[in-house]
Amino acid sequence: MTAEHVTAEHVAAEHDAQTAPTAPADAASAVDDVLTDLRYAVAPIEPFGLAIQALEPGLHVRDLPVAPLRSLVREHHLVLLRDFDSFDGPDELSAYCERWGEPSVWPFGTVLELVEQEKPQDHIFDSSYMPMHWDGMYREQIPEFQVFQCVNAPGAENGGETTFSHTTAVLERTDPRTVAQWSQVTGTYHRAMEFYNSVTVSPIVTTHPVHGAPVIRYNEPTAAGDAGFVNHPDLQFTGLPDDGIAEMHRSLRAALYDPAHFYAHSWRTGDVVFADNYTLLHGRNAFTSGAPRHLRRVQVLGTPALDNPGLVR
Ligand SMILES: [Fe+2]
Numbered sequence: 425m426t427a428e429h430v431t432a433e434h435v436a437a438e439h440d441a442q443t444a445p446t447a448p449a450d451a452a453s454a455v456d457d458v459l460t461d462l463r464y465a466v467a468p469i470e471p472f473g474l475a476i477q478a479l480e481p482g483l484h485v486r487d488l489p490v491a492p493l494r495s496l497v498r499e500h501h502l503v504l505l506r507d508f509d510s511f512d513g514p515d516e517l518s519a520y521c522e523r524w525g526e527p528s529v530w531p532f533g534t535v536l537e538l539v540e541q542e543k544p545q546d547h548i549f550d551s552s553y554m555p556m557h558w559d560g561m562y563r564e565q566i567p568e569f570q571v572f573q574c575v576n577a578p579g580a581e582n583g584g585e586t587t588f589s590h591t592t593a594v595l596e597r598t599d600p601r602t603v604a605q606w607s608q609v610t611g612t613y614h615r616a617m618e619f620y621n622s623v624t625v626s627p628i629v630t631t632h633p634v635h636g637a638p639v640i641r642y643n644e645p646t647a648a649g650d651a652g653f654v655n656h657p658d659l660q661f662t663g664l665p666d667d668g669i670a671e672m673h674r675s676l677r678a679a680l681y682d683p684a685h686f687y688a689h690s691w692r693t694g695d696v697v698f699a700d701n702y703t704l705l706h707g708r709n710a711f712t713s714g715a716p717r718h719l720r721r722v723q724v725l726g727t728p729a730l731d732n733p734g735l736v737r
Contacts, residue, residue, distance in 0.1 A: 458496070470687075471590070471685060472685075473687055475506060497699070508696065511573060517720055518533070525726065525727055528565065528723035553709055554707040556643070561624050565730060568724060569726075572699070573695075573696050574697075575719065575720060577717070578717035585691070588686070588687045588706045590687075591640035593684070594682075597684065598679050606675075608668075612624075612660040613625075613660075625736055627641070628661075639703055
């Protein structure tokens, strides 16, 4: 696909009313301005997402207007900026993200430093894989966007890709009888870690909080017998007999990881990735312990912010 397949008009028209103060035609032309700017190469990512590459040195992430970028993330669910200059430290990243909306604030602030720890208390700081989940599932509010900056890539052979699954595409392309089975199931998730101790209850199939299309909210159980996984959450699934639950996990995992709906982002130092947390689930591939993988992540709330519909305590 080439840049002209990216339909600026309908992106902007669909989303402008919620966020951008400009008229739809202005928003569409702002998207067009980004997509046709000869300083950038714009190309689709397969099977979803959009890559915008800087073709000249000295172009900074901050130079791209936020409103059209936000529209592009909503349409493509993931936007990669590559070869741009970016942020010198967490404060610069955080200040930039405030242009996107209100950042989620954690005990550590707004910027999560994703770096392997020597003796991690939780798998997030380990080099293990991270099962599919949605961000904010255990918090008061669910962020709409995730902003990642790759401070240091792990190295091409070291794994550590951030993984994403496009859940509306999964639901559109899966046999309706299978979706009907998934729709019977509710997950109850309990996770205690340094920053929270929460219970969340959510149907596997629910609706997007803005446009109402079906989406999947699922925290994938870790692989059976994975004794090295630090700090397992406690997951329970109800609504079908045990064999039906087992089949749900099998078929849902197969669909989420099907290459038609699944993208694993292989990090390069300097990459900035924006992801649509309302639509996608995400996780991480394991990486070589000791690899210099360093990401920063900020979560940006929607407008208005989405109170977590599943949080029990
Ligand atoms: Fe996450």
